[in-house]
Amino acid sequence: MTTPYRLVMTTCGTHAQAQDIARQLVANKQAACVNILPNVESIYVWQGEVTQDSEYKLMIKTHVDLVEAVMETIHRLHQYDVPEIQVIEVCAGSRDYFNWIDEVLN
Structure with missing residues (x-):
């Protein structure tokens, strides 16, 4: 079983950059x-x-439809020539949490 939710991970060399990417x-x-x-x-x-x-590890909670936009934002803002970007399928989780993600992203 899979869901439409994804966990995108990246690393940053500074806390300020991690915060900037996260806020964006x-x-x-x-x-x-x-x-x-x-x-x-x-x-x-x-x-x-x-x-x-x-480094600082970012764990980004998003929807499958937004993964490309997330990766573009990371590439645009990241200081590394080759930033780590890994996308993990979320196979299961809390329905209440998923509902919250849907509410926030819509």
Whole structure:
């Protein structure tokens, strides 16, 4: 079973940028809610080197019909050349919460 709801995740290097992206998404009704998780330690390869950074993880709650707009907003506002964007299908959850998402995004 699946729902029309999606969880989009990205990371940002600064809290200010994470807040800016989150506020834009919510203000533009592209997301009902964005959680910003601090102190995410990321280890990855960039330009051939193993890199380690402290980042902020955004968990963006949205509707399948808005995913493309969410990704465009992230790309437009993000400081990284290649921002992480992952979209996760929500297979089940609280009907009351889903109703709230629908209300906020409509």
